[in-house]
Amino acid sequence: MLKIIFLLFCLLSLNAGANVLLAKADMAAGKALHEKNCIACHASSYGSDGSAIYTRENRKVNTSKGLIAQVRACNTNLGLKWFEDEELNVAAYLNQTYYKFDH
């Protein structure tokens, strides 16, 4: 039982940690990076400004930790070579604008 409580605590604190990271990020910088590198492709598959990819019913990202991981994966796959703070800025911008996770 103690083990389970401990594991739950770890999970919770990981997510809280992710949220603290996002709260400290520079969202205006994230918005600019996102506009430059991310919108065109999402818009070509999802129409208009591409934001439907973040708000669709069966979206993939469900926590702020998952959001940071997804932005990191895109950064790596696309070879953008963003630094970690740039990933966090974009994740924070997406969270503030679309996902609105508080966990």
Ligand code: HEC
């Ligand atoms: C070459 C096209 C392309 C580019 C460029 C691109 N994406 Fe994506 N992105 C996709 C596709 C396609 C999906 C949906 C994947 C799926 O449904 O499995 C996606 C999904 C996502 C999701 C998850 C949406 C959800 O379901 O919650 C996030 C977050 C995301 N992209 C962020 C970014 C960011 C940040 C960038 C810029 C660094 C970026 N993407 C650039 C094609 C792209």
